[in-house]
Amino acid sequence: MAADRGQFSSKFGFIFAAAGSAVGLGNLAAFPVGAAKNGGAAFLILYLIFVAFICFPIMISEFGIGRSTNSNPIGAFKKLSKNNALWTKIGGLAVLTPFMISVFYLVLTVWVLGYFILTVFGDLEYLASVNAFSEFVSSPELFVYVALVLGVMFLILNGGVKDGIEKTAKILMPMLAVMLVLLVIFVLTLDNASAGLSFYLVPDFSKINGAVVSGALSQAFFSLSLGMGILITYGSYLSDKTDLVDSAKLVAIADTAIAFFAGLLILPAIFSFNPNISPDELSTSSVGLIFMFLPQVFMSMSSVIGYFGASLVAAIFFLAVFFAAITSLVSLVEVPVAHMVDDKSMDRKQSLIKVMSSIFVISILAIGSFGMLDFVTTLPGYGGAETKSFFDYIIDMFYETILPFIGFIVCIFTAYRWKFKGLSDEIATGNSTYKGSFLEKYMNATLGTIIPLFVLFVFISTVLRIYFNIDIIQMMFG
Ligand code: PFF
Numbered sequence: 001m002a003a004d005r006g007q008f009s010s011k012f013g014f015i016f017a018a019a020g021s022a023v024g025l026g027n028l029a030a031f032p033v034g035a036a037k038n039g040g041a042a043f044l045i046l047y048l049i050f051v052a053f054i055c056f057p058i059m060i061s062e063f064g065i066g067r068s069t070n071s072n073p074i075g076a077f078k079k080l081s082k083n084n085a086l087w088t089k090i091g092g093l094a095v096l097t098p099f100m101i102s103v104f105y106l107v108l109t110v111w112v113l114g115y116f117i118l119t120v121f122g123d124l125e126y127l128a129s130v131n132a133f134s135e136f137v138s139s140p141e142l143f144v145y146v147a148l149v150l151g152v153m154f155l156i157l158n159g160g161v162k163d164g165i166e167k168t169a170k171i172l173m174p175m176l177a178v179m180l181v182l183l184v185i186f187v188l189t190l191d192n193a194s195a196g197l198s199f200y201l202v203p204d205f206s207k208i209n210g211a212v213v214s215g216a217l218s219q220a221f222f223s224l225s226l227g228m229g230i231l232i233t234y235g236s237y238l239s240d241k242t243d244l245v246d247s248a249k250l251v252a253i254a255d256t257a258i259a260f261f262a263g264l265l266i267l268p269a270i271f272s273f274n275p276n277i278s279p280d281e282l283s284t285s286s287v288g289l290i291f292m293f294l295p296q297v298f299m300s301m302s303s304v305i306g307y308f309g310a311s312l313v314a315a316i317f318f319l320a321v322f323f324a325a326i327t328s329l330v331s332l333v334e335v336p337v338a339h340m341v342d343d344k345s346m347d348r349k350q351s352l353i354k355v356m357s358s359i360f361v362i363s364i365l366a367i368g369s370f371g372m373l374d375f376v377t378t379l380p381g382y383g384g385a386e387t388k389s390f391f392d393y394i395i396d397m398f399y400e401t402i403l404p405f406i407g408f409i410v411c412i413f414t415a416y417r418w419k420f421k422g423l424s425d426e427i428a429t430g431n432s433t434y435k436g437s438f439l440e441k442y443m444n445a446t447l448g449t450i451i452p453l454f455v456l457f458v459f460i461s462t463v464l465r466i467y468f469n470i471d472i473i474q475m476m477f478g
Pocket of ligand 1: 021022023025027098222223224226230328331
């Protein structure tokens with residue numbers, strides 16, 4: 001079976017693929033919004049601390065679980081727990097979650113592609129108008145874009161691990177980095193860009209409160225693709241020679257660097273065209289930022305570089321976001337596909353068709369839940385909201401809730417079921433200096449204690465906030 005599963009060609013192939021998964025909408029949209037609203041560099045520092053001290057050990061652990069079992073999360077939890085039924089079920093959650101999150105991520109990716117295409121066809125002015133977004137999200141042409149995105153994903157995934165996922169990431173990630181750097185250079189030459197820069201880089205620690213701390217950890221988790229079985233699955237395509245510690249370091253650095261650069265692009269861009277903007281007016285969500293706020297910012301550039309120039313900048317931006325999103329989307333879909341290949345004895349193509357057609361059907365409901373289909377637009381609400389859409393259901397349940405839960409489970413599983421000896425042996429294969437290192441001591445001391453406690457707290461506070469409208473963080477920290 002192992003021979004059919006495929007493998008990354010080298011450590012760097014793997015790093016590109018994992019970075020392709022990590023770098024996505026979280027970096028290009030959610031991070032700049034988080035930084036803008038929550039004290040600029042103060043948020044960045046907090047985020048860096050979480051990446052280094054909480055996420056990095058979990059990432060190594062996910063890689064290790066995958067590589068030591070050569071399996072998707074279900075098989076991995078099953079093997080390492082010696083066929084324990086409960087742990088196998090939990091592995092199932094780590095397959096279901098990326099499947100459901102891929103639906104929500106697909107919807108956003110489809111919008112990005114739509115914005116790119118409309119911009120290329122000269123519609124930036126329309127996209128910058130007040131009602132454009134609400135009209136766009138309920139327009140039937142979205143189904144054409146869905147078909148396009150699913151087609152591209154199918155081509156990539158059907159190529160397999162090495163010739164599909166790895167090759168695509170090796171092409172798209174450098175292109176994305178170049179586009180981003182070009183955009184940053186351009187934006188920094190604009191008048192007033194320095195106002196945005198200082199807003200971003202001068203820390204305002206007064207903005208940091210309990211909610212920001214919890215939000216920064218969730219953001220770091222999502223951005224690094226943790227807690228979704230993805231890094232377990234990608235780790236399962238690794239050879240024993242690969243150094244897991246080194247790989248995790250490079251993936252975390254690449255992911256954080258891209259998020260940092262996205263901040264360098266977006267905040268100065270906003271400030272150069274709205275020099276007097278107050279932080280409160282800055283967009284409140286990443287969706288708002290990309291699809292409502294930035295088209296206006298790009299449009300206002302036309303007074304300096306003309307309509308064509310502004311459309312070109314916007315098109316490069318949307319294309320970069322699309323590249324980032326598609327490599328992440330592919331990683332989400334790979335998890336259920338790997339499960340079908342490993343555990344249901346299907347070939348790759350069959351499982352792809354099955355998984356992707358299910359995603360297609362559910363995504364129609366998700367896309368329809370922005371007004372096109374009544375019965376999924378207004379579902380019963382909870383936690384203080386009168387109604388919620390099907391799209392909200394997916395985000396609340398899988399992204400907000402189950403994701404940190406699986407992060408918690410990975411820690412507990414590693415520490416108390418697989419045990420540190422298993423983890424250390426796995427990491428030491430490919431890293432001869434791991435045993436006895438400071439990192440080993442740190443991992444062993446924290447992966448069963450402080451790290452899961454912290455993640456559990458984020459999980460509990462999120463559940464209370466979303467489903468019961470109780471802000472425990474506000475109650476505890478004011
Ligand atoms: N890490 C991606 C981002 O920051 O947008 C999103 C993502 C992809 C999250 C894949 C989780 C995942 F498994």
